[in-house]
Amino acid sequence: MNLSSTYLGLKLRSPIIAGAGPLTNAVDSAKRLEDAGVGAIVMPSLFEEQIDAEALATTAALEAHMDSFGEAISFMPEPEEYRIGPHDYLERLGQIKKAVGVPVIGSLNGCTRGGWLSYARSIEQAGADALELNVYYVPTDGDESSEQIERHVREMVREVREGVEIPVAVKLSPFYTSLANFALRLQEAGASGLVLFNRFFEPDVDIEELDTVSELRLSEPVELLLRLRWIAILRGHLSASLAVTGGVHSTGDVIKSIMCGADAVQMVSELLRHGPQRVTAINEEIAAWAEERGYANLNEMRGSMSMQRCPDPSAFERGNYIHLLQTWGRR
Numbered sequence: 001m002n003l004s005s006t007y008l009g010l011k012l013r014s015p016i017i018a019g020a021g022p023l024t025n026a027v028d029s030a031k032r033l034e035d036a037g038v039g040a041i042v043m044p045s046l047f048e049e050q051i052d053a054e055a056l057a058t059t060a061a062l063e064a065h066m067d068s069f070g071e072a073i074s075f076m077p078e079p080e081e082y083r084i085g086p087h088d089y090l091e092r093l094g095q096i097k098k099a100v101g102v103p104v105i106g107s108l109n110g111c112t113r114g115g116w117l118s119y120a121r122s123i124e125q126a127g128a129d130a131l132e133l134n135v136y137y138v139p140t141d142g143d144e145s146s147e148q149i150e151r152h153v154r155e156m157v158r159e160v161r162e163g164v165e166i167p168v169a170v171k172l173s174p175f176y177t178s179l180a181n182f183a184l185r186l187q188e189a190g191a192s193g194l195v196l197f198n199r200f201f202e203p204d205v206d207i208e209e210l211d212t213v214s215e216l217r218l219s220e221p222v223e224l225l226l227r228l229r230w231i232a233i234l235r236g237h238l239s240a241s242l243a244v245t246g247g248v249h250s251t252g253d254v255i256k257s258i259m260c261g262a263d264a265v266q267m268v269s270e271l272l273r274h275g276p277q278r279v280t281a282i283n284e285e286i287a288a289w290a291e292e293r294g295y296a297n298l299n300e301m302r303g304s305m306s307m308q309r310c311p312d313p314s315a316f317e318r319g320n321y322i323h324l325l326q327t328w329g330r331r
């Protein structure tokens with residue numbers, strides 16, 4: 001069966017995208033992902049801190065150089081010739097793009113409106129077919145309002161959008177007061193797609209050492225439910241593409257995501273645990289499952305369980321809540 005899907009205007013042969021993570025960081029593993037059947041590859045992020053640190057280091061080096069060798073200034077190349085910034089990232093992106101036939105999506109990750117955003121253009125020039133902008137921000141300042149935070153993100157999106165021709169997807173956290181409204185505003189600001197949701201890495205507490213403990217845990221399937229709800233809610237409101245990231249582990253998870261309205265799903269943890277070949281098995285299983293039930297393509301099932309089209313839309317809101325609490329333990 002034909003598993004093709006359209007995401008960010010890109011034609012994908014499968015709705016399964018290898019999400020940003022260690023496997024998409026090297027030519028070899030990117031090729032293995034392609035051989036296994038992914039529809040696209042999202043590179044790990046180029047981080048605001050990485051860009052700023054390298055820019056600072058270069059400025060410091062140049063200043064030190066100028067101080068000690070004033071006469072050397074005339075030998076300095078023009079600023080645009082300086083190789084400042086994370087060139088390794090851009091080079092690798094170019095190498096991966098050359099090595100694989102599937103679309104390659106670059107990723108920028110940060111939270112301020114600074115010069116680092118101009119790297120969107122560099123990522124485009126390095127060959128990316130699209131860009132994922134990951135706004136990883138934890139608001140801790142009680143004086144900062146939700147309106148200020150959302151405006152700030154919209155301005156970031158607009159700035160990136162204006163700098164590039166390629167489609168821009170925004171990878172969001174679920175922690176916005178009115179996500180449905182914010183999603184629409186992001187679409188207006190130029191987002192071609194939304195990727196739901198960022199997993200924040202939550203610090204634990206060591207009660208003996210009185211310290212925080214940061215550990216990166218791979219995801220669990222239960223994390224998908226939050227994503228399914230929001231994909232199902234947003235599908236009716238937005239024309240932008242929607243992708244799930246977080247908790248996609250099985251064939252059923254991919255099918256559910258598509259039925260709720262996802263154009264694509266991203267997988268990371270499952271592929272780290274079981275290797276790229278897991279994609280081959282899931283692609284085959286989706287095709288077999290869908291054929292058995294008479295679907296000719298994925299569009300026939302896409303959105304069938306969105307809030308607009310499912311038999312009980314209230315389930316995605318407050319519906320069933322009291323009933324579930326009151327009948328707990330009786331089943």
Ligand SMILES: Cc1cc2nc3c(=O)[nH]c(=O)nc-3n(C[C@H](O)[C@H](O)[C@H](O)COP(=O)(O)O)c2cc1C
Binds near residue numbers: 020021247
């Ligand atoms: C080791 C590791 C590295 C990751 N690096 C990035 C990254 O560079 N940029 C990003 O946006 N997400 C990154 N992620 C998050 C994943 O892209 C993905 O959103 C998250 O793991 C949830 O998907 P999953 O349940 O399929 O793992 C990383 C995740 C892991 C486990």
